[in-house]
Amino acid sequence: MKSFALPNNTSPASPVIIDADICNGCNKCVNICQVDLMIPVRKKGAAPIILYPEECWYCGCCVEICPETGAIKLNPPLIQRVRWKRKKTGEHFRV
């Protein structure tokens, strides 16, 4: 297996997850992002690159503007995941 000389990821590494198969490469998410954390790629129709993941404010405006359902979703950092309990059964769940 090939190894690469790369720096560590910032954390969180993936504030949004883009499904490249659904994404139509319109770059609306790139252009609405307030911190400009994504960049477009040259190839027409291809999903953008998440260049500055640690800058995400998690406002969700990229998800809101996306024309393709399921192409982009917010992925909150693990440190921010909360839990809930079903009142009747007492079962526990998490985000």
Place this chain on the structure above:
Amino acid sequence: MDWKTSVKSNGIMEWPYPVRYHDEIELETDVLVLGGGIAGCFAAIAAAKAGSRVIVLEKGAALRSGSGGTGCDHWINTPHPDSSITAEEILDWEVKFSGGYCNGISRYIAARESYETLLELEAMGGKIRDTSDEFEGAAFRDEKSKFLFAYDYENRIHFRVWGSTFKPALYKACRELKVNIKDRLMVTALLTANGMAGERVIGAMALHTRTGAFYIIKAGAVINCLSRHQRNWAFSTELRGISSFRPPQIVGDGHAMAWRAGAEFTMMEKSVLTSFGSGNVLPPYSHGNCLNTWFPCSMIDAKGSEIPYQNRDNMIIPDPADRTRPAPGQKFLGERTTDYEYKRPELIGNLKEKIEQGEYTLPLYADLPGMSEMDRKAIWGLMVGEEGKTGIPVRDLYQIAGFDPEMDLLQSYMFLGSDPMRGSVRPQERTGGEIGDAGGLFVDWELKTNLEGFYAAGDALFAGNYFYHAATTGRYAGKNAARFAAKVNKFSPNREQIKKEKTRIYLPLGKKGRMEWKELNMAMCRIMQDYCSEYKNEELLNIGLAWFDDIEKNELSHVSVDNPHQLVRTLEVFNVLTCNRMILQASLARKASSKYLHFHRLDYPELDPEQWRKWIVLKNLDGTIEQSAKPLNFWQSLVDIYESHRS
């Protein structure tokens, strides 16, 4: 695709946008609005309606930019024809709550014009009424107007609104009025007459955040709507997006450039413990709680026992309907206040002790299923759904993960060390003020600063407030700026001033730096924590200033950047440094402690001595700090002066 995957398959990419450092683009307008958030859009619309040509400069994308860009859940402090509460009574509360350190001018303008501003927003397409009758019959609904209210269901001055519809409506209105919105431009400096600090403001300079090109914009009047300082005491290099309450690119660019141009500021010495801005707390309202967005949610413990609410006299109130009613003799419930006169019911004050004694068992939960259908829908569907940082990130995301508000108890992290409202952060992790009452530009009844042609609105003002205040003051400043711009001649920018600014902003290019902007911001926060935090004295504050002198001399010229995006981030940190200097200077100028300013000088420990109950106003003229003082109620007779300006 994430960056690493891209690098592995394609190698390092070149910057995708054309790089045009140093290229100059010149623009000209009547009214120039700095910042396209709530205040900025309202200012632009008001100026355009008054007949001005308007340009808006926005660092992000104006369709959703600003602290309220993605939404807001309430429009507060708003007298209207069906409420008996007056604008004067609202101001009484705000002055009392802040010990007098309140912007009487802007808050009074807001209270007087907030309702008409809200109706104007509705006419643009913002949703402010329950037109689909989803809440028909609810205790917080006015059946005739279909308005929904929050917090105080009797006095009805705090509106529940569909804030996610607001920014697109404002954006559309700007477009229809031919406002020229320029996205992705970071304003870096003001242009002044003859290039002199303290002179008339005649435009601004800006940097394109993607191309690095340089913009020179000549204007008749300029309105600063660039919010306030942030990231002075608390900043996380990795969780940076969630270590600030406002969007992280709000750092006080407007404060810094106005300071360099000789504008007057006040209240910059104030700082409070940050309740939101820290990487280790949860985002506001993202977990079960009963505060603001979630008020008046029922809370239960791990065994299902309900935690009682108490009134302002610490008496338990068994009827949930009383959580949203004033106590006998109480005028109205404030949106957020510890002041007895306006205090809202809250969970019992000795809850911590009762948990320690075993009466209640951790963890606590928000009992949405136990609420009435209307209250549950108002909290989870409407308030959490419309608040800026909770619509998509909380309501939608949690529901996709399986959370059902009719069946599920969302865990509260109160008392588990990450309550975003009570702060598990360290005492030195501070902020200028997350909600209202932070330091900012000192203005008169026109919302004009001491510099001719230079106006301010929203959180750029000292002691600003929420969405309603940003909107109302933006609209008011826009009208006045348009009037000024219509009667003045435009100045030609001073070439020397432009040259100096270009040298300053392009400094990091080509440096083989030893550090990048994040390390610098982090280090500066540590300095502020050490020398200008909960403990202050002359010596500490002076060391703080010496530290920043030193950093300017030694580190600033070694910060490196690889592209225009990083250049913008670096310039933001330069602005954080300028704001830190303002805070230190203001802290040195106030030689007394103040409970209301959360300001404690070890060398002047007496709290709020009478002779120091005043505004300390500072300005910087080419490095010389000039200090003056104004009485706390310098605005004098609110009604008369407001009426004379309105006419």
